[in-house]
Amino acid sequence: MKHIIDINGLELQITDLEGAIHQARTFSGFEMSPPGNQEENRRLTIYWTDIWIKLEMVKHGEEPENDNTEILFPEQLRPVVLQCLSENWKVETHKNEEVCIWREQADLVARIIKGTGEHWILKWMPADK
Structure with a gap:
């Protein structure tokens, strides 16, 4: 059975890949209501994502590489990540x-940078770095 490691280091078993993709895609666009806790919205x-x-x-x-601050991915998946x-x-x-840059907030970014060879790195970081 396939699995991934989430950003908290927990292993998630994948039992329905297409269903999981649909759920993650949907949930990545959710915001808390009422929109008062911006930190929680960013975290979620x-x-x-x-x-x-x-x-x-x-x-x-x-x-996927298992790291809580970055994802290493090959060149051919760059369009998928974008x-x-x-x-x-x-x-x-x-x-x-x-x-x-995260929706209305400019204090957190995901940077995609060229790694070694044919790989790219997506890093989650504060915008001021």
Whole structure:
């Protein structure tokens, strides 16, 4: 049985890959109501976007690296990762890297940077770094 590791280090067993992708995609766009806890909204958006990207990697035959601050992925999955991010994030390109800024908040970004060889790295970080 396939599994992924979430950003909290917990192993999640995948019993229905397509259903899990649909759930993660849907949940990545949710916000708490009423919108008062921005930190919790950021945490949940990152969590579900991270899960969604890792599930897409499994679907495409890749095994996601298990790290809570970054995802390493091959060049051929770059369009898939960008598609996942662009649904809920504003995507801007800066010096050969895509910077994905979380919806209304500019204090957290997901940076996609060129790694070694044919790999790219998605890093979750505060915007001021």
